[in-house]
Amino acid sequence: MNGLGIGLIGTGYMGKCHALAWNAVAPVFGDVARPHLAVLAESSQDLAERKARELGFSRATGDWRSLVTDPAVDVVSITTPNAFHPDMAIAALEAGKHVWCEKPMATRLSDAERMLAAARASGKVAALGYNYIQNPIIGLIRRLLKEGEIGEVNHVRFEMDEDFMANPDDLFYWKSEASSGHGALDDFGVHALSLIWTMFGGVRRVCGHMAKPYADRPVQGGGRRAVETFDIATTLIELENGASGVIALNRSAWGRKGRIFMQLFGSKGTIVYDQERMNEVQLYTTDLSKETQGFRTILTSPLHPPYDKFIPAPGHGLGFNELKIIECRALIGRINGEATTLIDFEDGIRIERTVDAMARSAHEGRWIEIAAGAAAVAA
């Protein structure tokens, strides 16, 4: 069995993350052929060659278009800025390659729809990089939900907070420009929705609110410039399954570094998770003696696959980057016809449409229904 041939476009943090995953997936899992790291593309031939040596790729190119048509390449990892995703993904799909593209699909919904059309036409696997859903402990949560461990979920709360926009004295930069998107909604909303999607399915209606903690920011050289994006976004939601909830996002939340806090309330129990402690989950169930009921902290263990592929002992902990290795294995599995957990372009467009509805709802100050699937069929 020969391993897949890999082409990587982009070598920023996510590019490195993809490269690490392609390097590690065979040693970690032991059940897939070692991929062949064929070609790496960067903005210049020089940079590409240096990075290819570092990341273990055989060849290098300054032209991504040659990569996507290279016969040695079976899968194209796309890790460039979001604006480049549509052209690259569509070209790769049209060249008959599988695609592994970082989220979000595109900066405009119409581009994302074109990407989906290309994916459908190609018949190839078109996956998005939503790695939080790959955490084994998130897998445990999905399993607990499916097995009815907390009964029927009737209310959910999702929070995602970081503090990279928290300092009002930081200079104005592109993330405060309207052209970068809505703000917290794009940066964080899609992650929350990816978790909701794989746990509960779609969102039926939303009522959003967006806020700017700082009206303007200092500009290099003096003066101030008005902020155009919303670092805070809070949205009331109703899920398709009938549960109510809220998604609260804040990228100016001092002290929060990678918090994704979720609370899932069910008729028989509650699940609480915090991404800053990504190797544990809190579970409350009602099947214990009343005197000793309490939230229990479950540490990831080999009983929560595929943690066992990494470490044979419980409680030792996976890292954020290692989720990408799991995602990589899910992608290979999907290519091989396995039903793995993965956000593909079909799912991704649902997520991005929901974000779009959240933003419109906030601007218009009213509830908006999300047309489930309709747009996708029309596209």
Place this chain on the structure above:
Amino acid sequence: MNGLGIGLIGTGYMGKCHALAWNAVAPVFGDVARPHLAVLAESSQDLAERKARELGFSRATGDWRSLVTDPAVDVVSITTPNAFHPDMAIAALEAGKHVWCEKPMATRLSDAERMLAAARASGKVAALGYNYIQNPIIGLIRRLLKEGEIGEVNHVRFEMDEDFMANPDDLFYWKSEASSGHGALDDFGVHALSLIWTMFGGVRRVCGHMAKPYADRPVQGGGRRAVETFDIATTLIELENGASGVIALNRSAWGRKGRIFMQLFGSKGTIVYDQERMNEVQLYTTDLSKETQGFRTILTSPLHPPYDKFIPAPGHGLGFNELKIIECRALIGRINGEATTLIDFEDGIRIERTVDAMARSAHEGRWIEIAAGAAAVAA
């Protein structure tokens, strides 16, 4: 200096709590005259006499109307079911007594307005039992906010959750009847708002959502009855000071016992508090070296008055009931002309109007402005 003469109406849990406070306030604080526990009223003379012995009151009566006009009584503690508050409070105020009434003021806003009018006419102190605001660590939070320790607060999240309605198999009882009010909004919303009021002032606009986790409940003897109240309420808010936020309430939240979780995000830091760990607060500030910034857990200590009146050593912990002793001291202080922290009828009506707006907003599915003070002036 003679102590105040106290009349207590009602001896359920809150009645007991008031009695304990009146018994303890002088020993704890040492700076107020020991109150004279004059008269206790209950529904029957027998019960009143038994409770008077237990709780340390000199006399007992089965007729609350005689209590509110008793010359030995200076302050009337009202701890009966909410429906009785208006008549009792108004009678006491009209008899020239100070009133200490458990929250909420009334089951109908119009009754609350009448109570406020009586309080204004009497010139007496008319206080409400919002004891969460009396926690010394909440006092520390107020002080930190005032001193700008976390800069300007631009976003807040309040959650209040318990699980007394969480079991879908529990029989239908009055809390599921529409006559009991909206549901979580009355039980919990007022508490969240009392904290917001004493920290930030009023709420400008709200957009609410209410949900029933269980459509119906079993009835004694068989069959099921439709639930009429909303155990879950989630509301987007904008404060008068410009901050955005959300208030999420759930009285069917398995595993939560007395959780009031608040997150206050500012331009220079963040404060996080959980009532289930009421003797600590989390503070993140940006004035430390970047390498060692983190949320710090501050335990209540004698440096956070009036904890020092209870215990001379830090970290030993106050209990929930002891907050009532602090509230009692605040009431005595207010009677003596001190500017203590206390929710009086003027503040209370603001809180109840906001709850009312939240409920209407949820029913109408739209944002509602809260007429700051207007209604009060008209009343």
Place this chain on the structure above:
Amino acid sequence: MNGLGIGLIGTGYMGKCHALAWNAVAPVFGDVARPHLAVLAESSQDLAERKARELGFSRATGDWRSLVTDPAVDVVSITTPNAFHPDMAIAALEAGKHVWCEKPMATRLSDAERMLAAARASGKVAALGYNYIQNPIIGLIRRLLKEGEIGEVNHVRFEMDEDFMANPDDLFYWKSEASSGHGALDDFGVHALSLIWTMFGGVRRVCGHMAKPYADRPVQGGGRRAVETFDIATTLIELENGASGVIALNRSAWGRKGRIFMQLFGSKGTIVYDQERMNEVQLYTTDLSKETQGFRTILTSPLHPPYDKFIPAPGHGLGFNELKIIECRALIGRINGEATTLIDFEDGIRIERTVDAMARSAHEGRWIEIAAGAAAVAA
């Protein structure tokens, strides 16, 4: 039924705490006659009178000897400095009064033995103020242990840490004088041992170590004085029931305010408790599915008596001072012939002998066996 007549000697923090308990025990529990607060003794008549008014006592005296023989007094609360305990307790017992004496019994073991002899001769209840054992959640732990919820306990770790001696720049004061005792061992060791005693019984052998974090301290007016006591004490232990363990004490532990951390390891589970979060306990049991085993955090609730006597709702929290009210109820119960949880002089002397052995062991650098009960019989 007439309530007990109470005499209180001393009105420092613990005196206030006793007074609060005597004031509150009837309202809280509702099943004991309201005590009559008869006489209060202080060092001067003036002080005594002021304090009597504040704390609710009928009469005041500057002479404690008149208090212990006063016919109106049934129980004497002794809350003076430890050196006074022997004379007061013995006089009270000889006068036929019950005694409630703050821990430790005495500063010298020989005095404690005399106190025990007086208690035996009197036939009265002679109780010590070890209030940590009265926490309802500690009661839950005792119950879990007894019911075998964590199997047979084979290893225990106790830590008690505060930071009142942590600052090396604090002036030398009496706690660093040898006459005050060993140091951490007296301040904290007795508390750890009181918990061990009520959970597991006696200690069989010990091997201790004591350390001085600071060799000397500044003296008022200049210069430094050598520290004579040991702020740190760590002791290996073997319990009479065969379990091994360690007791680690540090009163110069920066950041610890009232930490008593205990870990109880059994053949079927583990219990973890931290006094700084005195309203919760961590329980790990092995009777759950392996995938979801974890430490669960149990909040105190009405199911953990006598929490229900204070608050009808779970998770609202008791305070440190309220443990004294529970201790007071246990004392009244013991006087009435109930088998309540209480450290009496019989138990107390066991604790103090163990502390003595720990100190000798540390000085001699070797294991020391504790003669179980023998010395007591001889005394």
Place this chain on the structure above:
Amino acid sequence: MNGLGIGLIGTGYMGKCHALAWNAVAPVFGDVARPHLAVLAESSQDLAERKARELGFSRATGDWRSLVTDPAVDVVSITTPNAFHPDMAIAALEAGKHVWCEKPMATRLSDAERMLAAARASGKVAALGYNYIQNPIIGLIRRLLKEGEIGEVNHVRFEMDEDFMANPDDLFYWKSEASSGHGALDDFGVHALSLIWTMFGGVRRVCGHMAKPYADRPVQGGGRRAVETFDIATTLIELENGASGVIALNRSAWGRKGRIFMQLFGSKGTIVYDQERMNEVQLYTTDLSKETQGFRTILTSPLHPPYDKFIPAPGHGLGFNELKIIECRALIGRINGEATTLIDFEDGIRIERTVDAMARSAHEGRWIEIAAGAAAVAA
């Protein structure tokens, strides 16, 4: 610059871990030449070939002796059972190879001494696999200690607990045989000591205690066999720097999965760390306003090198296996003459001598001095 040639002996969990590290070290760090994964040795040629494909090695052998003399090999990773370490390490060193050997060095101290002699004679780098010390947050702790952030450390407590021996119903297996070593002391003691060594230096004297939670265990086929090792070991210590402390180890501690809990008490603050939450540390310092002092939770961030080589955003978390990549980089650095943090055979023998003293102390029930360095010089 050519990368180092790597030979790997053993492909169990630690072998896989080494392979992952050799695969990832260049992509992660970007400042070292990509190693050449030259030869892999396993117990049979077949197994070796399968594993070589999986782990990315060029050649395979069933004979480890051919690997250690292979000209393509510069560094030998030894990840076989401990009993094989001496022969393999000595052969590799004698062949002029650098050695990266998993801890402990050997099952007998005399073998470890021979390994040290071989390392000295070779002049090559001889490193041990103590990966806990490589955690960036442990690096932060070392830096805080060095910079005096908590003043002079005067007391330390180390605990290491897991539960793999906790079930008394588990069958007797080799870890309960005396030939496997002392028990918890070998499994865990060396890790605690590696942390102490890199933070504070050596241990001066010890007084240990060892215990068997279960006297015997069931044997396959019926009957029971006496346990010969000690699953629990508790040791009083004095460090060479004068601090006192305790090391408590328990491999039958239900619920603990990978806990290494350390408390470092200093004259100006305290540091607390728990390996089960390996991406955070608790720091208490006294340079803040007294009202707001508290333990602060610092999440690992790019400011704590080399976390930045893995992830550019704070709080996202490293995994346990990734510590091995950091150790691998430290080894390459040491080979290149950098002064990296690494436990080499010189340090390792100090650790193993201390463990030996702890065991003797426990057997003899007395304090034992550790001859600092003397034995090493004599060897």
